[in-house]
Amino acid sequence: GDSVTQTEGLVTLTEGLPVMLNCTYQSTYSPFLFWYVQHLNEAPKLLLKSFTDNKRPEHQGFHATLHKSSSSFHLQKSSAQLSDSALYYCALSDHQGGRALIFGTGTTVSVSP
Amino acid sequence: EAAVTQSPRNKVTVTGGNVTLSCRQTNSHNYMYWYRQDTGHGLRLIHYSYGAGNLQIGDVPDGYKATRTTQEDFFLLLELASPSQTSLYFCASSDMGGLEQYFGPGTRLTVL
Numbered sequence: 162g163d164s165v166t167q168t169e170g171l172v173t174l175t176e177g178l179p180v181m182l183n184c185t186y187q188s189t190y191s192p193f194l195f196w197y198v199q200h201l202n203e204a205p206k207l208l209l210k211s212f213t214d215n216k217r218p219e220h221q222g223f224h225a226t227l228h229k230s231s232s233s234f235h236l237q238k239s240s241a242q243l244s245d246s247a248l249y250y251c252a253l254s255d256h257q258g259g260r261a262l263i264f265g266t267g268t269t270v271s272v273s274p
Numbered sequence: 275e276a277a278v279t280q281s282p283r284n285k286v287t288v289t290g291g292n293v294t295l296s297c298r299q300t301n302s303h304n305y306m307y308w309y310r311q312d313t314g315h316g317l318r319l320i321h322y323s324y325g326a327g328n329l330q331i332g333d334v335p336d337g338y339k340a341t342r343t344t345q346e347d348f349f350l351l352l353e354l355a356s357p358s359q360t361s362l363y364f365c366a367s368s369d370m371g372g373l374e375q376y377f378g379p380g381t382r383l384t385v386l
Contacts, residue, residue, distance in 0.1 A: 170314075193373075203379075204377035204378060204379050204380055205317070205364070205377045206377065207374045207375075210374060250316060261305075261307050261322050262375060264316050264318075265316060266314065266315060266316040267316040267317075
């Protein structure tokens, strides 16, 4: 079945350094991919999503590129901010059957001064 | 932006207790979902629905029932609560299945 893998459980880094969170997937179809962010004591909310027109999605300085050849949708930011400390989920939708998104296990990012 | 509310926000019960978690969305979305969130497991789908009266089984349904009474309201029922069901529960909605979801603020449930 379809699945999403996030290999890092915790990423710690210093403010100003680049961030990259890994996301790989398995899907029978050609899926949409999403990144959700959840700050402490808040609900998850959409950060960005893949598009079909090959434009690279960007939001709040984050960007991700869907690479079908490697089944990946890694999240990147050139310079981390303290406010980026949060839990990040990668998720996929295969558009089939109208079911829910499939979420990875999440990566916690901790940014220190 | 979609508005999803949940009640109660916090709930403590005892083993064997009966608990109902409520979710309401006010943006006429067709799909509603119940997830539980646990450290190391991420978000796991319990049940979901694509309309009033409809119920679909998710990935971790054991011990949970759900009912969608209207387009707006989706309930999660734990009829014999167990400590393993201590978790943070999120409700979400989306206009179509498999598209971006909007989450409620969550209900923290503790089963003693």
